[in-house]
Structure formats: structure tokens, C-alpha cells
Amino acid sequence: MNYGQCISRKVKNYRVEIDASARADMKDLATYLATNMSFEGAWRYKEAMLSEIQSLSLFADLYPPSRYADIRRYHPRARRMVSHNKRWVYIFHLEDDVVVLDRIRPSKMVTK
Numbered sequence: 001m002n003y004g005q006c007i008s009r010k011v012k013n014y015r016v017e018i019d020a021s022a023r024a025d026m027k028d029l030a031t032y033l034a035t036n037m038s039f040e041g042a043w044r045y046k047e048a049m050l051s052e053i054q055s056l057s058l059f060a061d062l063y064p065p066s067r068y069a070d071i072r073r074y075h076p077r078a079r080r081m082v083s084h085n086k087r088w089v090y091i092f093h094l095e096d097d098v099v100v101l102d103r104i105r106p107s108k109m110v111t112k
Contacts, residue, residue, distance in 0.1 A: 014057045014099040021074075025104040052083060053101060056092060060099045070110045074102040082107060
């Protein structure tokens with residue numbers, strides 16, 4: 001087996017859609033950031049989060065369906081990705097070739 005065979009995996013590209021609830025979460029988060037950070041800091045934070053969300057287009061299938069009831073209440077086959085700073089959890093599910101971002105929740109709210 002050569003190196004290329006060891007690291008290759010079939011990459012599936014997904015289209016990322018953001019549900020209305022997740023859009024509302026993003027709006028609330030933007031308001032929070034604007035009141036607690038400089039404009040530039042809030043902008044960078046928001047851009048990092050959007051980049052993480054967009055990364056689901058390539059990596060969504062690496063996250064298994066969650067066993068946490070706090071996650072599954074948003075969708076029976078919900079999955080979760082923790083943000084780069086571990087403060088937020090992106091809750092999403094897959095529908096064929098689409099990643100649907102259901103919610104963005106504070107990670108401290110996901111306990112069981």
C-alpha cells in the first residue's frame with residue numbers, strides 16, 4: 001500500500017444551508033459580540049465562525065450523529081461540531097448533499 005492509498009478518502013462536497021433558527025442565533029451572537037468587543041474583533045470572530053460553518057461542506061460526514069439528547073432535540077440525526085475556541089456548538093444534520101445548520105448554541109448548554 002502506498003502513501004496515497006493510506007490517506008485518500010472519497011471527499012463528498014455538501015451544500016451548506018443555514019436554518020432560520022441558526023440565522024437568529026447568529027444575529028443574537030452578532031449583537032453580543034458588538035457590545036463586548038471592538039468592531040474589528042467582532043468582525044474577525046464572526047468571520048472565523050462563518051469559515052468554520054463553511055468547512056462543513058467538506059467535513060460534515062466526519063462527525064457522527066450525536067448521542068446527546070440536548071443535541072438530538074433539534075433533529076433526530078443531529079450532529080455537532082465544536083467551535084475553534086470551544087465556546088460554541090454548531091448543530092447540524094445531513095439531507096442527501098446538503099448540510100443543514102440547525103442551531104448555534106453555547107457549549108456550556110450541551111450537557112447530556
